[in-house]
Amino acid sequence: MSGLTPVTVDGVDVSAGVTAARGFRAAGIPAGIKGGGKPDLALVVNDGPNVDAAGVFTRNVVKAAPVLWSKQVLTERRLRAVVLNSGSANAATGPPGFQDAHATAEKAAAVLGTGAIEIAVCSTGLIGERLPMQAVLPGIDTCAASLSASPSAATDAATAVLTTDSRPKQAAVTHADGWSIGGFAKGAGMLAPNMATMLSVITTDAVLGGEALDTVLRAASRVTFDRLDVDGGTSTNDTVLLLSSGASGIVPSVEEFTNLLSDMSLSLVRQLQADSEGATKLVDITVRGAPSETDAIQVGRTVAEDNLVKTALFGSDPNWGRIAMAVGRSQFAADPDRLGITVNGVELMRDGLASRDRSEADLSGARVEITIDLGAGTDQATIYSTDLSHGYVEENSAYSS
């Protein structure tokens, strides 16, 4: 856990979440999965009139049971509700674990008067342990009884999914035409989502069908959740869900919706980045001058995951030699003689050679902006990362997740 202040994204309200859009209720309660009276079960319900939905999931080939379940139900692109739990990932649990995810959905469907095919399930916590169904099933009754469209209900849901996170992460935006998007996200470690972050549920009252929701969610995730890389650890449970109630009655343009969804998702990413395990620096790595966006991402992720770069940043050392080493070992064949590296506005390497003195780059603050110029094209991408601190080692050597 770290106490960094997230980078603010203009126009995004971080005090509202999944109930900001009309047509949604939420709840979060302690169901006894974690023990100690901590909130660990959440429900987000779409009251319609529409129940269109889309989802993006982890690319890890080891997929948790709730991911397998939710991917399956989302082939219909309709969701009435999402059940989420912390305290157990229900991953590497085989067919019995899949049955547990199914039973969770059946229970929620019964309580809400619908079919299990319209219920997604998300889990987070320790890999390899079965879900304690004796706590989950009655918990769903309790959770359903406390459903509310209030802002505090959204916060309760955002809180019940936390693991090593120190605080809930929410964001909401409203378009001038009168439709809104809101959501929450969780995740503090094992954080290098690839098509999704650890867990995030986003709701909207704009009118978009399942196919349009799928398009806008992929477009927004690609430039927000997929650009976060704390430790290279693409989880077994990564999931982002987008639910539309259509309650505003307004049909937005896909472009406008994608833009607002991206702003709102970027705010969640900024909150995840600031609260990630042991982070003492918010590190943005922009790779420009790339022949393609894919190349820029490839180089940016290699630098973001490099422990020698990350520990130098923890030590507030603008060690551009380590950055050049990491660029050089990435899969992109950089031309070392065209390479440029700028740290917090000071150009330390230019055309492969030392430029201004490293002492001129001030890394004493909590924000670090690294710009790498490959001198090989016009494309670019930014990866959102952190440093590697004693706190990260401490949390991850002491906590089983």
Added chain:
Amino acid sequence: MSGLTPVTVDGVDVSAGVTAARGFRAAGIPAGIKGGGKPDLALVVNDGPNVDAAGVFTRNVVKAAPVLWSKQVLTERRLRAVVLNSGSANAATGPPGFQDAHATAEKAAAVLGTGAIEIAVCSTGLIGERLPMQAVLPGIDTCAASLSASPSAATDAATAVLTTDSRPKQAAVTHADGWSIGGFAKGAGMLAPNMATMLSVITTDAVLGGEALDTVLRAASRVTFDRLDVDGGTSTNDTVLLLSSGASGIVPSVEEFTNLLSDMSLSLVRQLQADSEGATKLVDITVRGAPSETDAIQVGRTVAEDNLVKTALFGSDPNWGRIAMAVGRSQFAADPDRLGITVNGVELMRDGLASRDRSEADLSGARVEITIDLGAGTDQATIYSTDLSHGYVEENSAYSS
């Protein structure tokens, strides 16, 4: 620095080094590159009768000036001597840096009465700084004056190349037929050599031509230096050189030579592993049941570089869920239902599911053996790695390298 005892490789003498084979002299002195009177310049000379040689170098596209120089001279596959320095990597120094490497070789050639084309140069230290030639050039005179074939001269050379290493690493083997191989290596961080380790010089008095030396060096490096992965940081300066004096007059079989060279190189790798920055555990990751050796290496390296796995091991936690996560995010498309994970002899995951209880795997000692069974073939590979500790973060946030 860590004080772990390296894993012993049978039949290898770790008290002898580059002067164990006949025909070689060495020296290591403080030349004032580092300051503080620390040894920082080494010379290894081949007195013949033969001067055959081969080398393998970093695959990082950002190559240091001495790597560019040494690769160039090795196209002739002949080396009379190697000049090595610590205190500066002479990397990202452009044409002036290349001139410095060239001038270093010219100076050594003049002192030894040969041409610069027969002199390799190796450097290690901070990236982006020029070599202090006013210290290097007179240092070569001093170094040449103290050349000796004694074991202590080999140790002096092995000591002069150290950076954050806590001790010199040497190894020597002698074949029953009467020929020997000896060498040293250095490296403690930025340690994931790809075709070579940070710096290593190996000598032999067996008779092998340049082409044969190239073949055996590549074969041995592929299964030793290339399997070491402490932090994924393939350096700009990685170099392994193999020099043959032929002084024994014996022509070995390529197979026997490769086997002994591999044993000796593995001993150096084991010493590098045990002395790597902040290591508290020696972690061997064996991936078996792979369709190809390349797949096994790919999976093993992903697990070896995973910070969540590494921190769990530092905490003596047999967290197989994190290992499964890392396998799942590697480029090899594993079948999660066939995956098996054994830690220190205890099978924790079998066919994708939890097997014996994690508490049965004892990780309290300094050695951790992880076996990952992909259930997809008959090939295998072992990666030699370490945990990720507070010591690693401390050294790499405080030391500029």
